[in-house]
Amino acid sequence: MKYLSASGLSFVPGRFFLFAAMSSSIASASPSGSASFPAAADTTFTAWVGTYTKGTSRGIYRVAFDAAAGRFGAPELAAELPSPSFLALRPAPGVGSRLAPALYVVSESTATVTALALSSSGAATGSAASLALLNSAPTRGAGPCDVAVDATGRTLAVANYSGGSLIAWRLADDGSIERETAFFQHTHASHGHPRRQDKPHVHGVTFSPDNRLLLVPDLGADRVYVFRHDAASSSLVPHETAPWIDFPPGSGPRHAVFSPDARHVCVINEMGNTVSVFACDAAAGTFAPVADVPTLPAGFAGESTTAELAFSPDGLRLYASNRGHDSIAIFARDPATGRLTPAGHVSAGGRGPRHFTLAPDGRWLIAANQGTGNLSALRITPDGGLAPAATDAGATLPLDAAVCVKFR
Structure with missing residues (x-):
């Protein structure tokens, strides 16, 4: 069954284009432990930026980033829709694949996920490719806040924060949302915080590198739920022996990320201001705690919460x-x-860094600062550190309520 076309989504003639990013394979770590970068044939990449639309922003923006100079181009409105707060790209299809490129967007205010097609014409040459609405689906829970596509490009998963639920769908060849395959309503709350943990708040969805598991952090439950994922059917079932990982009360697990070598998983705890590390056996679905480390410097006494985490390409x-x-x-x-x-710590180049991502060449960290409404570019140094963001024109990009940035 196909879902109906998205409501509240405008397609303005002349505005819907995609400049393909010429990404390169990631090189492994050098023996000395210094970061090693891939050689890029093209140093201009295109980012999609999600925003909240209560102010001046109007939807998803396309932004060109010149990695050679560390400069942003002017933002261009790519899709006008309400509060597209998180985005996910379908993995690039291989040669001969029937799967079409697509972008998936959750809108918190309408509790929907929207599928947008990216035409493959021009993808290999860097010329503009068109963007077209495929369809949308209700997420069956309020406040969808995270979306992910599995490695096969066939399973779509969404976390509903306010609704405290997880939902998944099967994706069609053309990228459209085909049919619902799983829905789980969480009921447990930890009550570690009287206001923020009085009910479940599902905050993230992360597929394991081998595509067998889906990790689902629940901030309100102080748990990360573990699901078995069947890529052939896009079905999800709770892990049979270890269906969740418990966290100390008040931690607030938000997002999870696997190391590039798939040996470890890290979970960022929004309220606890820590990162929890686990040794993982994805085949068995087991996670052994390694350590919890604080994200804030010693002596800091102000109010702060964590948001995003990511590994360098070499891990x-x-x-x-x-x-x-x-x-x-x-x-x-x-x-x-x-x-x-x-x-160490480096300024995010703005207030409220809700999200960040690494540029395809592995040389830049791009932060979306919700509080100041800007993107900032932090250069990754050869030893894996970060150089402070420049503040001159072009090195930072004003964009109201920018909350998510993704490169193709």
Whole structure:
């Protein structure tokens, strides 16, 4: 059954284009432990930026980023729709694949997920490709806040924050949302915080590198739920022996990320201002705790909550954002044990870094600062550290309520 076309989504002639990003394969770590970068044939990449639309922003914006100069182009409205707060791209199809490129967007205010087609024409040459509405589906829960596509490009998963639920669909060849395959309503709340944890708040969806598991952090439950994922049917079932991982009361697990070597998983705890590290056996679906490390510097006494985390391409560094301290925390990772060693903090280049991502060449960290309404570019140094964001014109990009940035 096909879902109806999205409501509240405008397609303005002349505005719906995509400049394809020429991404390169990621090189492995150098023997010295310094970051090693891929050679990029093209240093201009295109980012999609999600925003909240209560102010001047109107939807999803397309932004060109010149990685050679560390400069942003002017933002262009790509899709006008209400509060597209998180985005996910279908993995790039291989040669001969029947799967069409697509972008998926959750809108918190309408509790919908929308599928947008990216035409493949021009994708190999960097010329403009068209964007077209496919369809949308209700998420069956209020406040959808995260969306992910599995490695096969066939399963779509969404976390409903206010509704406290998880939902998944099967995707068609053309990228449209085909049919619902799973829905789970969470009921447990930890009550570690009297206001923020009085009910479940599902906050993230992360597929494992082998595509067998889906991790679902629930901020209100102080748990990360573990689901078995069947890529052939896009079905999800709770793990039979370890259906969840418990966290200390008041932690507020928000997002999870696997290390590039798939040996460890890190969970960022929004309220606890920590990163929890686990050694993982994805085949067995087991997670052994390694350590919890603070994201804030010693002595900081202000209000702050965490938001996003990501590994460097070589897996030797982990980055995490702090909202309040308004910084990116840097950690060195021991690949053998997974232990994280604090390696400093760098200003996020704005207030409230809700999300960040690494540019396709691995040389830049791009932060979406919700509080100040801007994108900032932090250069990744050869040792995996971060150089402070420049503040001159072009090095930072004003964009009201920018909350998510994704590169193709």
